[in-house]
Amino acid sequence: MPRQRTAYDPYPKYTPTPVEPVMVHLRVPPADGVIRWHTHAWGQLACPRKGSIRVSVPGMMWIVPRYRAVWIPPGIEHEVAMLGEVEFHVMYVEPRALSLPLDACTVIEVSPLMRELVNTLADDSVHQEKRRHAAMTLLVEEIRAAPSLPLGLPLPTERRLRGLCVAMMEDPGSEKTLVEWAPLVGASARTLARLFQTELQTSFGTWRRQLRLARAIDLIGRGVPLTDVATQVGYANPSAFTTMFRNALGFPPSYLVSGAGNAVADDA
Template sequence: MAIYIEKPSSTVVVAPSTDRPVSVAIKHSADSTHTPFHHHPYAQLAFSGSGIVKVVTAHHTYIVPAQHAVWIAPGTPHAAYLLKGAQIYNVAIHSSYSIKHADRDCHCLRVSDLAKAIVKTLLHEPQGPQPSPREQALWSLLIDEVKSAAPLPLGLPMPKEKRLKHLCELFIAQPNQSLTLSALCRQVGASESTMTRLFKRELTMTFNQWRNQALLTFAAALFAQDFDFGYIAQELGYGSQSAFTAMVTNLVGVPPSVFFSASAESAFTPRANFAR
């Protein structure tokens, strides 16, 4: 399932300052684009207004569907990929604001309707020599929304060990529920017992847990393209839609119709060993 076409591009985000601690920019992608690895001294909230955005860090890959975001902590090296037709909002937040989610430098969040409205308002807000009380109120409210947003299990952990990384990349290139660890091991020339140990050591999860998280991530990307759950189940190798529904429900505690809904609340009960 080919989702990404990589093509170099550049996105300029105005660095926030102590006077203006929040900066907002928007990028429309007429073609599929790629921003190479980089980092910056401020935090960044990158959310997809439409289409699909992929953010890659040293240890995780995040496939971000519409109405979701990736939180990127200050100083975290990352690269970004935009599918043709995608629209991304970049919100830069000064490092003086202490915002931390979970125990990782990056993770996915569901963007609330209020946060989206604030970002779009700030994008068109007139800027004078000094910040207006209205701007300051909008910044404060947006930061509160980001702090209160619940992390979502859409980040896919990636290992460092070369053989295991190659195996994971092979699965990402052809995500399918029927693709087994033994089949992938034959492709990378390693034993199943060795790869099983490496999954536990490097990612603190089993292959099946990692595969399900990968499938959930790709399902989110397909849902963002308006495919129905029957098609998504078939595309990801499930024998029936009910089997796909069971996987999602077991993983996040709610069925796909709830989890993937952009209007649904972000509260759910994780039941698997998500990436940490």
Template structure:
């Protein structure tokens, strides 16, 4: 895209602490589970990206990015047509705050720094202007606590079966009593295990699953009315109210131009 390699492997053994790469991904494009020795900042300049790891899943629009530490296995999928910007950071240069998978806020300054880094030559001058841009980018990377953008996954096989069904159909209204019969565990066990395994009650986990599905559908260009019906809400206004409570803005505002963050 900018005359640089689009192969992630070409950025792992470079001498510079940071390597920036740009790729255009078509709607639905899937990058299978993989890992690499450098930490990765995954950012959709346009569109949204879903990132899945053993620790949970994230869906982020242009105002946010996902940080994946070194050697953590992850998969990605484009939600809508995506202009992806990736920054690979050498382990010894990673800010201390970024030790686990997390969401990173991308205000206008960081957005422009990411854009500058992906345009730099791979072997940029570390003692020149490019090196100063890299230092500022590393300084600006800060984790953001946005719980609704993260869907933690349980390890318990019984809960995993429930979660898989909900992810396949976020509008599913199966009760805990019905789930208990499906997975062979008591209602009390399911109610107890969900907070232990995910930090969320079952109802809260299901709401976040719906919220993340909504973000994906919005990125794909679906209308709010259609999303509300698809996710089981009684009306578009009910869906919009839930969205605002969770993320502090309406669905339309959430995907406004990233520069308005």
């Protein structure tokens, strides 16, 4: 059954200016809440500090765990869904203050220093203008230096391919091959393989791996043990899951469990 979601319209919305290019707000939405499709005149960085969020734009989706942030340029229609219980910071950004793209979304890593600066600027009790200005200036520099992460999942529009992708999203651990999926969506395996290339510029195997990565990030954010996460996304061998995760993101899944901002030694 589809998850029931409560519409959430967050306030306040203090907008950025050239003088104060980043305005930070803490959001505590209802569990499984959703901010329906909308646009902003400013850029936006959404950064969970508890749980994970799913950000959708036409043709693309991102699962964003804690201590990562998704950049949404001004004018891009988007929807933000909470995956369970979530708390997140949102940074409204004067887009000319950053070097992030103005025509595409991306996910960046949030350093420990960036987290502290965001916490400071979200604190309504911090009114000292000189301190706020210094924190804001340093935050802009930290955002500019943040590495990006490949967490996006492209979504198709073609009816048969979209039916397949939706079915796979409902069961990311499925071991069905493209040949086995084909009769369930009314297309041959060859046609589906071609559609993956023409619609999404990727292969069936690569798209499924990216889906599993997104699902794994969601489950880790919910506190599911890593051995169970591996099983739910189709890896009977936890070490194979860790290898896939590390190859995709450059760090093991235990990095997200620790939330420490530094890669941890164990690969579980």
